[in-house]
Amino acid sequence: MLTSSMEDYLEKIYELMKDKGYARVSDIASSLSVQPSSVTKMIQKLDEKKLVTYEKYRGIVLTPRGEQLGKLMKQRHKMLEEFLRILGVSEETIQNDVEGIEHHVSPSTMDALNNLVLFFHQNQECLDEFNEFCIELEELKQVDRDKK
Amino acid sequence: MLTSSMEDYLEKIYELMKDKGYARVSDIASSLSVQPSSVTKMIQKLDEKKLVTYEKYRGIVLTPRGEQLGKLMKQRHKMLEEFLRILGVSEETIQNDVEGIEHHVSPSTMDALNNLVLFFHQNQECLDEFNEFCIELEELKQVDRDKK
Numbered sequence: 295m296l297t298s299s300m301e302d303y304l305e306k307i308y309e310l311m312k313d314k315g316y317a318r319v320s321d322i323a324s325s326l327s328v329q330p331s332s333v334t335k336m337i338q339k340l341d342e343k344k345l346v347t348y349e350k351y352r353g354i355v356l357t358p359r360g361e362q363l364g365k366l367m368k369q370r371h372k373m374l375e376e377f378l379r380i381l382g383v384s385e386e387t388i389q390n391d392v393e394g395i396e397h398h399v400s401p402s403t404m405d406a407l408n409n410l411v412l413f414f415h416q417n418q419e420c421l422d423e424f425n426e427f428c429i430e431l432e433e434l435k436q437v438d439r440d441k442k
Numbered sequence: 443m444l445t446s447s448m449e450d451y452l453e454k455i456y457e458l459m460k461d462k463g464y465a466r467v468s469d470i471a472s473s474l475s476v477q478p479s480s481v482t483k484m485i486q487k488l489d490e491k492k493l494v495t496y497e498k499y500r501g502i503v504l505t506p507r508g509e510q511l512g513k514l515m516k517q518r519h520k521m522l523e524e525f526l527r528i529l530g531v532s533e534e535t536i537q538n539d540v541e542g543i544e545h546h547v548s549p550s551t552m553d554a555l556n557n558l559v560l561f562f563h564q565n566q567e568c569l570d571e572f573n574e575f576c577i578e579l580e581e582l583k584q585v586d587r588d589k590k
């Protein structure tokens with residue numbers, strides 16, 4: 295079992311390796327807003343779980359299993375963002391909620407949400423209907439507020 | 443700010459009061475699978491936050507603010523269950539994921555999800571299209587697996 299924190303680290307290390315080709319302790323620390331000493335401790339834990347290794351010249355490296363999991367965390371994060379964006383949630387709320395929600399979304403729930411995102415992308419008329427529905431609901435709520 | 447655990451307690455106390463008219467320490471403990479001593483400690487914290495009070499004959503009672511929050515927690519929980527049920531997620535996974543996800547769903551994300559649930563309830567043809575879409579996706583995945 296991975297903790298939420300381990301999942302965040304794997305996602306971040308995967309992201310840094312894709313973007314820059316390497317993941318330094320200082321980069322991980324600043325992007326997760328934690329102390330370098332916390333990064334070092336976590337790297338040891340992930341090493342024990344055989345998800346990262348430390349190579350003399352390359353530094354922190356994900357094992358194949360670690361890379362697979364990091365990629366999955368990244369995909370899950372992006373998918374949840376995309377899903378809430380479709381629903382019209384504000385970017386600030388998306389960033390905030392996804393950081394918490396993601397750790398509790400099991401693979402089968404992720405598949406189901408992914409299906410819904412794909413569905414709305416490929417069925418614009420349903421998405422249009424949903425957006426109209428939201429506007430109407432908002433108008434009804436406004437009428438209700440005006441009454442009070 | 444409420445912790446996830448405080449949210450769970452408020453939801454449970456609200457539920458017990460609705461169902462039975464009262465919430466005893468032993469009932470709260472057994473329904474949350476915790477020790478009675480943990481319940482007592484948490485009741486003290488919720489008391490300090492003016493969300494519950496202890497009345498001599500009635501026992502644990504939610505304050506108006508506590509009741510409002512407990513009701514909100516309960517609604518959020520039920521709405522998330524309903525949402526995942528619409529997506530076709532299994533009941534076991536729903537129970538498991540919702541217990542974690544709920545604590546990270548902000549009011550505006552909850553509103554958006556609620557809109558989606560209402561939309562699918564009132565637009566059966568979109569829900570039918572979504573279900574067909576899922577079946578087709580599943581068939582495509584099966585073809586893919588058979589190729590390997």
Ligand SMILES: [Mn+2]
Binds near residue numbers: 302305392396
């Ligand atoms: Mn994340």
Ligand SMILES: [Mn+2]
Binds near residue numbers: 450453519540541544
């Ligand atoms: Mn709950």
